[in-house]
Amino acid sequence: MSTPDMPLAELLRHLGEMAQAALPLWDAVPEGATARLFNVAENATYLVEGAGGFRAVLRIHRENYHSRRAIECELAWLEALGASGVVTTPGFYPGRNGDPIQTGRAEGLDAPRHMVLFHFVEGTAPDERGDLTPGFEELGAIAARCHAHVLHWEKPARFERLTWDAEAVFGPRATWGDWRDAPEVTGEIREVLERVEQRVRARLDAFGRPPDRFNLIHADMRLANLLVDEGGTRLIDFDDCGWGWFLYDFAAAISFIEDDPRIPAIKAAWVRGYRSVRDLSPGEEAEIDTFVMLRRMALLAWIGSHIEAPEPRKLAPGFAATTARLGRAWLDRLGEEAQGPSETRPSRPLRASGERHR
Structure with missing residues (x-):
């Protein structure tokens, strides 16, 4: 999320000043409230706290990531999903001024930033250390309900969101940059990943983009974005929602844990939950691992282009090597199964060998 040529610490200082100065833009925020940074990735996100137990979440958007119209479209889908009872x-x-999108400015930053103040959502994310199958089964069902919804939802005119396809990951203007620029992408690692890119592109071309496979998706539907309490389950953080393959929502759900030995059971649970709501053909299920590799390559590029932020910096060591190991195993499986099309020959699940790495 860094502004060119500005160190992250300096940028966050300016954004913190912007966040605090912006609070009077909302009637709902009590006088004397404070904004405290609690997450920085694409955007800077602040917990706003004030008198009477008031809490809200302020998102300051990354510069040049989403247009104002794109943010309006995100909020429209949020409202539509909630109103239809698909998911809270x-x-x-x-x-x-009546507008949910406000503009913030700070001395030291040339460009203004878009800002949205969200209601604080109670609940905790499912514990990722134990049995993940119940959470992923619910996640699969939620994904299927969202996918069924967009097939019938009349989207607002001039609907604008990012697209998560092969060009967005591998193209000359990739959304998160070139994976080749990520840390530790050298020698044999790059050679393997070049082959992975070629194979992913070919399989996505063959899979096609009909609207019942490629449509509006959440694109970051991880357990961390589910909040659960006695009142039910809520889905948050639609910042990456956009056009993509429905199966990309599973790949995004296992972001950064693609090599976890629990993945086969997790995938089976997600598919089971999905099929409890919406059909998923054997051929589509067989192609899930292609989307896992697409997402993993996107994450590698994301680490490289966001390396100043704490999370990418922490994830970087070994990430490229593990991506290549996963990619090599995936290519080997495809080689073994090259005799039949994916629509009739389900592939074996993505499995990791040896010690787990990020």
């Missing part, structure tokens, strides 16, 4: 989503506060 976070509400958001209108500003004093």
